[in-house]
Amino acid sequence: MADLSSLLTSSRQLTAHIPRPDLPTINLGLDQIEQQSRRLVAGQTTAPDQSKASYLLAQAQIDTSALGSQVANLNTNQTFAPLQPINDTDIAGFVRHAHEQSLIASIEEGRRETEAEFYRVLEERSRRDWENRKKKIFEELGLKVDSAPAIPSTEYAGVANAFGKSRLAASTSGRGLGLNMSVTQTKQTMPMHQKMMAYDRVLSHLNNARLAQTAFPLIFQFKAVASETPQGSSAIGQQFAETLEILLEITGEQPQLAHSHAQAHLLNNSPVLERSFAKPYLADPQSTIAAELREKIVNGARTALEKQYWQFLEQTVHSKPMDAALGGDPGLANKVRAFLSVRFYKAGRWEDRLELIAAKPLWAQMFYLIRTGNLREALEVAINSERQLNDREPHFIPALRAWVESTDRSIPRTSRERLFSAYNARIAFGANVDPFKQALFKIIGRIEPHKKTVPLVTSTTEDWIWFQLAMVDEQEGNGLKELGELLESYGEKHFTGPSTEGPSPSASISMLLLVCGLFEKSVAAMYEHPELQVEAIHLAISLAYYGLLRVPARQEMTDVDVLIQSVKGSTSLNFALLINRYIRQFQKTDPKEAVQYAFCVGLTADRITSTTSDYDATVSRDQLELTREIVRRVIVNCQGKWEELIGGMREDGTRFTGVLEHYLPLLQLNSTPEYYDVILKGAATMCEEDRRITDAIKLYNLAGARDTVISCLARALGELLSEPGGGGVEGQELENIAQQVIRMYELRGERTKESQEVVKLIRARSAMDRYAQGDMEGALEAIEASDIIPLDGDLRSLNRRVDQFKFMDPAITRNLGEILMLTMNIIVGLHARTKTANISDIDRQSRLARLRQKAKAVSTLAGLQRMSISSDILGQLNRLEVKVAH
Numbered sequence: 001m002a003d004l005s006s007l008l009t010s011s012r013q014l015t016a017h018i019p020r021p022d023l024p025t026i027n028l029g030l031d032q033i034e035q036q037s038r039r040l041v042a043g044q045t046t047a048p049d050q051s052k053a054s055y056l057l058a059q060a061q062i063d064t065s066a067l068g069s070q071v072a073n074l075n076t077n078q079t080f081a082p083l084q085p086i087n088d089t090d091i092a093g094f095v096r097h098a099h100e101q102s103l104i105a106s107i108e109e110g111r112r113e114t115e116a117e118f119y120r121v122l123e124e125r126s127r128r129d130w131e132n133r134k135k136k137i138f139e140e141l142g143l144k145v146d147s148a149p150a151i152p153s154t155e156y157a158g159v160a161n162a163f164g165k166s167r168l169a170a171s172t173s174g175r176g177l178g179l180n181m182s183v184t185q186t187k188q189t190m191p192m193h194q195k196m197m198a199y200d201r202v203l204s205h206l207n208n209a210r211l212a213q214t215a216f217p218l219i220f221q222f223k224a225v226a227s228e229t230p231q232g233s234s235a236i237g238q239q240f241a242e243t244l245e246i247l248l249e250i251t252g253e254q255p256q257l258a259h260s261h262a263q264a265h266l267l268n269n270s271p272v273l274e275r276s277f278a279k280p281y282l283a284d285p286q287s288t289i290a291a292e293l294r295e296k297i298v299n300g301a302r303t304a305l306e307k308q309y310w311q312f313l314e315q316t317v318h319s320k321p322m323d324a325a326l327g328g329d330p331g332l333a334n335k336v337r338a339f340l341s342v343r344f345y346k347a348g349r350w351e352d353r354l355e356l357i358a359a360k361p362l363w364a365q366m367f368y369l370i371r372t373g374n375l376r377e378a379l380e381v382a383i384n385s386e387r388q389l390n391d392r393e394p395h396f397i398p399a400l401r402a403w404v405e406s407t408d409r410s411i412p413r414t415s416r417e418r419l420f421s422a423y424n425a426r427i428a429f430g431a432n433v434d435p436f437k438q439a440l441f442k443i444i445g446r447i448e449p450h451k452k453t454v455p456l457v458t459s460t461t462e463d464w465i466w467f468q469l470a471m472v473d474e475q476e477g478n479g480l481k482e483l484g485e486l487l488e489s490y491g492e493k494h495f496t497g498p499s500t501e502g503p504s505p506s507a508s509i510s511m512l513l514l515v516c517g518l519f520e521k522s523v524a525a526m527y528e529h530p531e532l533q534v535e536a537i538h539l540a541i542s543l544a545y546y547g548l549l550r551v552p553a554r555q556e557m558t559d560v561d562v563l564i565q566s567v568k569g570s571t572s573l574n575f576a577l578l579i580n581r582y583i584r585q586f587q588k589t590d591p592k593e594a595v596q597y598a599f600c601v602g603l604t605a606d607r608i609t610s611t612t613s614d615y616d617a618t619v620s621r622d623q624l625e626l627t628r629e630i631v632r633r634v635i636v637n638c639q640g641k642w643e644e645l646i647g648g649m650r651e652d653g654t655r656f657t658g659v660l661e662h663y664l665p666l667l668q669l670n671s672t673p674e675y676y677d678v679i680l681k682g683a684a685t686m687c688e689e690d691r692r693i694t695d696a697i698k699l700y701n702l703a704g705a706r707d708t709v710i711s712c713l714a715r716a717l718g719e720l721l722s723e724p725g726g727g728g729v730e731g732q733e734l735e736n737i738a739q740q741v742i743r744m745y746e747l748r749g750e751r752t753k754e755s756q757e758v759v760k761l762i763r764a765r766s767a768m769d770r771y772a773q774g775d776m777e778g779a780l781e782a783i784e785a786s787d788i789i790p791l792d793g794d795l796r797s798l799n800r801r802v803d804q805f806k807f808m809d810p811a812i813t814r815n816l817g818e819i820l821m822l823t824m825n826i827i828v829g830l831h832a833r834t835k836t837a838n839i840s841d842i843d844r845q846s847r848l849a850r851l852r853q854k855a856k857a858v859s860t861l862a863g864l865q866r867m868s869i870s871s872d873i874l875g876q877l878n879r880l881e882v883k884v885a886h
Helices: 004-014 030-042 051-059 064-072 091-141 190-212 218-227 234-251 262-267 278-282 288-319 332-344 362-371 375-384 386-392 396-405 413-427 435-445 461-471 480-490 509-515 519-527 530-546 575-583 591-604 614-637 659-667 672-689 693-702 706-721 724-747 753-773 776-786 795-805 810-814 816-836 841-864 871-885
Strands: 563-565 571-573
Touching (some): 190 218, 190 530, 218 234, 234 530, 278 288, 288 461, 332 362, 332 375, 362 375, 362 435, 396 435, 509 519, 575 614, 591 614, 614 659, 659 672, 672 693, 706 810, 724 753, 753 776, 753 816, 776 816, 795 841
Antiparallel strands (some): 563 571
16 A cells, blocks of 8 residues: 555646646645644644444443543553463473464564555556556547557568567566557558558458358468558568468468459359368367367468578578579579578588588588478488488488378387487487587477477577477477467567577567467567558458457457457457457548458358357357447448448439448348348447437438338427527438438328428428528418417317327427427517508508417417426417517
8 A cells, every 4th residue: 555655746746737827836744734733633622522422332332431441441561462471481382472473473464465465456457447448548539559669670681581570578477478459540651551452452352252152362362462562561561471471371272263353263163261260270179170270280380481491592592602602403402502501601611510421511401401391302312321321320311211201290109219319329418419410300200399499400580480390299298389388488588689690580479479370369469560550450351261260259358458368268359349440540431441341350250050159159149240330330430421332312212222232141131121120220320329310310211211210300300499590500401301201201102190290390490490581471381381380269279289289299299389489489570570561551450460369379379288388488478479469
């Protein structure tokens, strides 16, 4: 708990930001406050009256006088003394008493620490809650929240390898990845806008393929966009393209799906790729299908890393042709030999750590052939030097042959035991062992999987992660899950720092997480950096398309957190939140493109079957509802510019459709009426809740909800009648819309009692406009045309109208007082004009008599409806009637 000094300091800071020179400041120290408090207490002349307190306590059978005397006579000197006196020679009693006092002191100390920890946690939680609320508010306002600085990293020489501004950070538990989410919105530039438009086109083709239930090469298309990004973002695009290369190998997406024109995928007969990995990815991690998927991830990621390294190797050779001395042999083994010459052959001699066989670094040559995925060539190099190798390691070539020829890169148990014995005898504890030889033995025999590094071999992050993948063995507890945990435990500093040779030791954390199958954390790590948020969104869409993305149930989501710890114990990605944030930038100007992204949220809403678990069914329903909700929000936020999106009404009352109805299957809607109920009416309700009545009426009308349109019009017109000037411009717009809607219904022959009551309200509001413009005759005509008030003065008509008010819309009866007051003001205005009009006296008297009759009718009706009209209006009506009568 904070002490008084810290509280005083905090209190002074509360108003430090408020400049008020007109107010004096009070600067008193704690000692001065205490002195003044004592002075105030001493200044009291009479003791406080304790009789009432004693009386109340006596009712609870508490003797205050006895308790007071006990407290006054309390002796605290013996508080910590033993209950029974201890003799000077009673050593056991003294030790026992000391032990008891130690226990009491420990308990008291624990209590104080617990109390302090409680207040610390409470303060930290309050601060964290405030930060989350602040992020949410800034996100809604589109403002920037400070994010943690990124740590730059270097790249492969001549090859952009991975994202240079991603990072590993400590988690809240002190280990692993703490992905500090930022809600910073990326500032759009022209290159970024062009890039976003290119991705938009790919998504449109994707959703068309989903409608046709055909395969679509989504990752290839995204990779093509990333590789062709405009100048200014080419480095990021190239980096993202290489990350997508890893995902391509994991999913096995075939290049032949990528045709030359955008709609060609509709002609192929390839199997549908959508959600093809969802079942094993969401299955129990201990199941067979989940283990098979992890093996596929390992193989795909390793293959991608091998291809990337081969590109680096070729560029290294081509960049230094004199050192490489490639010659005319285009073989793979010769290229690797040339690469070794560039890296390890300096000043006419090879690196001291390399073991030369027949004057060649065969161990290094075989390793780099394996490192680049050329296993057969590595075996061929070994066989070509079989005699020399057998002289040194007789069990190596048989083990290598078995390893290359196996389908899962494993060797028989006997070969592994022999290799392990040779490793322990000559390699494990050798002083000058070739590190590439050691790496080959470890990879082929999967020896010492707990030792994850080999000097010189795993000097870069890419080499290190490839080495881990080569050592993965799901059967022996050294699988992909354990690799992911290892990666998270190391933290960022393990993967950063200057590189002295070869590839950079700093790789993208997003790429590393992707390689380890931690797809949700991979997207979150990329999204953490504003300059990579566009790429993060499309990486998430790619993963969702193949079913490699885990999303939370709605009750687990927040409006701030991107990563969610689900009830099943796994980490899930708030995919809908990312999409919603992304499309917020352009949903007002490009709603058609925005809904294409909204449809992608539905990728995670799998069809529910009898075998679907309750949790997965809940998640699918939640994601489907979120998809529809985002679509509704796009409709609402495009500010009425929705005709191309959802259609509209022609002048003859017929409706034309928008593009949204073409994609109903992606919203799992089976018919147009269902689309009206779920999407259009839902969007209209949202507009109504936002007090956007005009838009709500238009949407209800498009949805064919005639009764709701009439009810909404009546309610809105009734509210505007009670406002000064009838609602001004907004009221005039609403009146025009109401007239159009009523005219359309009348053309259809759908004239009802409710629609006629809306006509009454329209004419009443029109009368308000004309009265405000000084058109008294037109205002009176509008009032009479509304037929709300019988102005003929007939008492039977008035009584009959009073009975009819019971069945009229509340919008009319609620505003009856204002309508009566408006009518009386119009009559008074006409009365004044008639008195001064340049007409004959006979005409003047005739007009004044008719006006007096109408005023009498208004006053009589007000008297009959006295219970529903305020006394102020009744008083004003009576005074105005008297004014007209004279």
